[in-house]
Amino acid sequence: MKTFEDYKAEARDLREQLRDILNTLDTLASNAQHLADVMADVHTDLDEADTTALGLLNHVGVIKPTYRAKIGAKHFRMLAVLNHYGSAPRAHVAKILGMKESSVDQLAHQIRKNHLGDLVSRKGVYTLRAMGDGVTDSQDFRLI
Numbered sequence: 001m002k003t004f005e006d007y008k009a010e011a012r013d014l015r016e017q018l019r020d021i022l023n024t025l026d027t028l029a030s031n032a033q034h035l036a037d038v039m040a041d042v043h044t045d046l047d048e049a050d051t052t053a054l055g056l057l058n059h060v061g062v063i064k065p066t067y068r069a070k071i072g073a074k075h076f077r078m079l080a081v082l083n084h085y086g087s088a089p090r091a092h093v094a095k096i097l098g099m100k101e102s103s104v105d106q107l108a109h110q111i112r113k114n115h116l117g118d119l120v121s122r123k124g125v126y127t128l129r130a131m132g133d134g135v136t137d138s139q140d141f142r143l144i
Contacts, residue, residue, distance in 0.1 A: 071114055074099070076140035078107050079117050082128035084143055090124045 074097055081096050082088060094101045108119050108126060118130040135141060 071110065071116065073140040075107055075111055075116060076135065076138050077142065078104070079111065079128065079131060079135055080141050080143050082117075082119070082126055083131065087125050087127040090121075090126060093126060 077097055078093060081093060088096075090101050090104050094104045097104065097107075104126075105121075108121060111117050112119055114132075116132045116135050117128055120127045120129055
């Protein structure tokens with residue numbers, strides 16, 4: 001049978017175990033609070049970085065140079081030639097415009113890309129199917 005002293009010793013042991021558990025819980029709570037503070041700082045840093053990234057992204061369009069082929073008189077002259085003579089071989093268009101055949105291909109590409117006209121090329125022969133709006137109003141739209 002247990003004596004009163006045994007119960008007191010058992011209670012003392014349980015009290016020490018409880019004190020150890022409470023100290024451990026206090027340490028864990030302190031660590032959890034520290035971790036929460038660190039996570040809040042990281043969250044704030046991420047928000048600031050996100051805001052900075054969005055600002056940079058918005059200014060990239062302003063900073064980044066864009067290349068756009070300039071539409072010149074030769075583009076309109078090519079359209080005028082094809083409009084006047086109808087379908088014409090690439091070599092003939094090149095002689096009329098005074099340039100190389102490969103340059104005529106580049107002009108045709110830029111005309112299509114900028115919607116100045118609907119050109120069709122079949123076996124080196126260009127055909128103008130339709131012209132874009134305002135092309136005939138240009139002062140460069142002439143044969144000479």
